[in-house]
Amino acid sequence: MERAPAPPHPDYPLLRPIEKPGRSFYFIVGVLLAIIAYTGYVYVRQILFGLGVTGMAQPVTWGFYIINFVFFIGISHAGTLISAILRLSKAEWRRPITRMAEVITAIVLAIGGLHPIIDLGRPDRMLNLFYNGRLQSPLLWDVTSITAYFTASTIYLYIPMIPDIAILRDRGVRPRWLYEFLSWGWQGTEQQHKVLDRAMNILMVVVIPIAVSVHTIISYIFAMTVQPGWHSTIFGPYFVVGAIFSGIAAILVLMIVFRKVFHLEGYLKQIHFNYLGILLLIMSLLWFYFTFSEYLTGYYGHEPNEMRVFWYKFTGAFAPYFWTMVTCNFLVPVILLGIRKFRTITGILFASISVIIGMWLERLIIVVPSLANPRLPYPTGIYIPSHTEWMLFIGGISVFVLGYMLFARFFPVISIWEIEEGRHESAKAVTERIASYMPDPQPSSAQE
Amino acid sequence: MKWGMVIDLQKCTGCGECAAACKVENNVAIVDAGQSAMGRTMLWMDMLTIYEGEYPRLRFREIPRPCMQCDHPPCTKVCPVRATYKNEEGIVAQIYPQCIGCRYCMAACPYTVKSFNWYKPEWPPGIRETVNPDVSVRPVGVVEKCTFCIHRLQKAKERAKHEGRKLGEKDFQPACAESCPVGAIVFGDLENTSHRVNHLSSSPRAMRFLEDLGTEPKVIYLKEED
Amino acid sequence: MNRNWINRLQIVSISLVWVLFTGIAVWVFNLIKESLRLHDAPDASVGISIVAIPVFFTLASVLTYVFIGLRKGRRKDVEP
Numbered sequence: 149m150e151r152a153p154a155p156p157h158p159d160y161p162l163l164r165p166i167e168k169p170g171r172s173f174y175f176i177v178g179v180l181l182a183i184i185a186y187t188g189y190v191y192v193r194q195i196l197f198g199l200g201v202t203g204m205a206q207p208v209t210w211g212f213y214i215i216n217f218v219f220f221i222g223i224s225h226a227g228t229l230i231s232a233i234l235r236l237s238k239a240e241w242r243r244p245i246t247r248m249a250e251v252i253t254a255i256v257l258a259i260g261g262l263h264p265i266i267d268l269g270r271p272d273r274m275l276n277l278f279y280n281g282r283l284q285s286p287l288l289w290d291v292t293s294i295t296a297y298f299t300a301s302t303i304y305l306y307i308p309m310i311p312d313i314a315i316l317r318d319r320g321v322r323p324r325w326l327y328e329f330l331s332w333g334w335q336g337t338e339q340q341h342k343v344l345d346r347a348m349n350i351l352m353v354v355v356i357p358i359a360v361s362v363h364t365i366i367s368y369i370f371a372m373t374v375q376p377g378w379h380s381t382i383f384g385p386y387f388v389v390g391a392i393f394s395g396i397a398a399i400l401v402l403m404i405v406f407r408k409v410f411h412l413e414g415y416l417k418q419i420h421f422n423y424l425g426i427l428l429l430i431m432s433l434l435w436f437y438f439t440f441s442e443y444l445t446g447y448y449g450h451e452p453n454e455m456r457v458f459w460y461k462f463t464g465a466f467a468p469y470f471w472t473m474v475t476c477n478f479l480v481p482v483i484l485l486g487i488r489k490f491r492t493i494t495g496i497l498f499a500s501i502s503v504i505i506g507m508w509l510e511r512l513i514i515v516v517p518s519l520a521n522p523r524l525p526y527p528t529g530i531y532i533p534s535h536t537e538w539m540l541f542i543g544g545i546s547v548f549v550l551g552y553m554l555f556a557r558f559f560p561v562i563s564i565w566e567i568e569e570g571r572h573e574s575a576k577a578v579t580e581r582i583a584s585y586m587p588d589p590q591p592s593s594a595q596e
Numbered sequence: 597m598k599w600g601m602v603i604d605l606q607k608c609t610g611c612g613e614c615a616a617a618c619k620v621e622n623n624v625a626i627v628d629a630g631q632s633a634m635g636r637t638m639l640w641m642d643m644l645t646i647y648e649g650e651y652p653r654l655r656f657r658e659i660p661r662p663c664m665q666c667d668h669p670p671c672t673k674v675c676p677v678r679a680t681y682k683n684e685e686g687i688v689a690q691i692y693p694q695c696i697g698c699r700y701c702m703a704a705c706p707y708t709v710k711s712f713n714w715y716k717p718e719w720p721p722g723i724r725e726t727v728n729p730d731v732s733v734r735p736v737g738v739v740e741k742c743t744f745c746i747h748r749l750q751k752a753k754e755r756a757k758h759e760g761r762k763l764g765e766k767d768f769q770p771a772c773a774e775s776c777p778v779g780a781i782v783f784g785d786l787e788n789t790s791h792r793v794n795h796l797s798s799s800p801r802a803m804r805f806l807e808d809l810g811t812e813p814k815v816i817y818l819k820e821e822d
Numbered sequence: 823m824n825r826n827w828i829n830r831l832q833i834v835s836i837s838l839v840w841v842l843f844t845g846i847a848v849w850v851f852n853l854i855k856e857s858l859r860l861h862d863a864p865d866a867s868v869g870i871s872i873v874a875i876p877v878f879f880t881l882a883s884v885l886t887y888v889f890i891g892l893r894k895g896r897r898k899d900v901e902p
């Protein structure tokens with residue numbers, strides 16, 4: 149029996165991907181599943197034979213897995229952090245962006261959080277962490293903070309999604325039971341709106357320190373050792389800045405992709421890209437400031453072990469990666485985003501991809517050189533990642549893309565109710581707010 | 597009791613007997629040539645190559661480097677599961693069944709003394725039957741390092757208890773000290789005045805590697821006499 | 823799927839969240855007890871963990887608040 153078509157909705161472009169997924173969706177999902185299946189096979193080989201299938205050895209005992217761990221968790225930052233900060237500062241232009249950002253965080257945290265397990269020599273003994281964990285180890289701090297961030301960001305993604313899920317439920321979108329279950333009886337009454345608002349207000353404040361702590365604690369894994377190039381007090385803020393930097397780039401890439409694929413030109417306009425592009429530029433300058441401080445301090449001190457690592461990065465075997473990183477993270481974004489003529493959507497796309505590559509290189513440059521240059525007179529270490537490590541990297545990215553596509557298939561990537569709220573209430577709220585900034589009118593008796 | 601080691605570089609000839617004896621005593625796995633070229637050789641006692649001087653007056657020598665058995669070990673601080681810890685007698689021990697193979701201790705050790713079992717240890721034909729029964733053979737995926745032959749300490753303690761006497765200097769000697777043909781490696785209780793290490797450790801020639809890091813290693817080297 | 827099942831599933835899911843977070847709190851306390859017993863110099867680590875537990879419970883409370891609040895805020899004419 150034919151179901152009656154759902155009534156037209158003013159924001160139909162946001163609902164169309166859910167109600168009418170195209171054929172290309174299934175094709176791409178198929179390709180991704182194939183890649184992920186092969187990655188699974190490669191990982192099972194690693195479990196069976198041991199970490200020998202990777203390219204790691206003494207002294208470079210950490211490689212791609214730890215690099216990607218830091219990289220993925222870094223990208224998670226922009227999500228919740230940006231959406232929380234934009235909501236807190238009441239920036240109206242955030243409305244089409246917050247949902248996409250929050251989804252990035254949730255998915256990428258899950259992938260990043262799995263990477264230390266992939267890196268373990270004995271993942272079958274993982275439960276030792278829970279039975280006899282040592283709180284003194286930065287790895288345990290990591291477990292706690294990433295769990296906290298993952299739960300916080302999932303809740304922070306879910307609660308603002310409730311009204312949108314209710315829209316899908318009311319339109320009878322299949323599978324109906326899913327939307328019924330998740331919508332928690334939302335009807336849009338005034339009382340329910342109040343509850344939601346209050347919850348979101350608490351969460352957006354709570355989530356920010358959790359997010360900052362996560363990448364700070366990840367930096368402590370390196371900073372709490374005494375190794376040259378790692379034992380630096382700047383690591384905490386450096387990592388957080390780098391994380392926000394790479395995260396904004398990731399949001400921008402996703403925005404541009406969805407805009408093209410879902411025809412969201414009406415929602416993601418030039419001004420959104422302009423503002424986020426300027427934020428990316430600011431983060432690029434901040435990143436450069438931290439990097440410059442870090443290396444100038446090391447160079448000025450001229451401590452011999454630090455200098456070995458320094459020259460290894462600047463002129464040694466890692467020089468190509470180091471200077472590519474500086475180009476990708478600083479030169480390209482500053483030129484493409486600083487000059488207004490280049491700050492087009494294409495320019496922003498190039499700048500964002502450049503930043504993502506540059507930030508991955510930065511993680512590489514943090515992890516490997518310090519390990520490759522031991523203090524005692526050993527030969528300099530060489531690290532060549534193996535097929536297993538490359539596949540797990542590609543697999544991780546595929547899981548991210550698949551997760552995102554599945555999300556976009558069942559839930560709107562732009563918050564429909566917040567756009568509605570923006571249409572009806574924002575103009576008035578903003579006008580009132582701006583009026584309150586203006587100086588009070590002079591009483592007429594004071595005028596001469 | 598604080599077990600320590602003094603290595604006299606004046607006597608040491610760099611022959612590498614200590615490294616070989618350690619490998620045999622502790623069932624340290626033998627890796628094939630390809631793995632070794634990658635840097636996966638497993639040597640609890642390694643021979644460090646030190647270059648001195650400049651060309652044409654260049655000389656190099658090989659000196660033994662066991663685990664430094666630090667009193668403030670950077671490795672035990674970072675282990676998430678307490679698979680490496682310092683016991684009451686100062687030995688930094690490994691608990692193989694506990695290790696999850698995260699290799700954080702390997703990254704944190706400033707002396708790079710730890711080894712990892714990248715693959716399941718395989719023994720050339722015939723060698724498997726000759727492994728030391730007192731020492732466990734480690735499985736794949738765990739970290740290992742020099743333990744000052746702690747299994748010999750356990751046996752010595754049991755024997756001394758059985759014979760109703762205290763532990764003497766000759767009762768417990770690790771394989772490297774026992775095998776050194778010139779007696780360059782001296783081992784004993786740093787706190788016991790009747791042990792040789794007690795005097796040697798305060799010799800004017802005594803030095804420790806990377807002392808400024810505050811790790812307080814218990815392996816002391818005696819510099820060559822002028 | 824009928825309404826009752828969905829209702830029960832929702833209540834089960836929110837209880838599971840509390841079970842999970844209580845489990846995490848119990849785990850952290852256990853680890854603190856172990857480290858004190860073994861004199862493993864906890865200090866800052868204990869501090870960090872102690873901060874983490876209220877964070878988890880705040881999150882669970884917010885979620886529960888929304889859950890209960892949305893039910894209470896429903897119009898009276900619709901069956902629960």
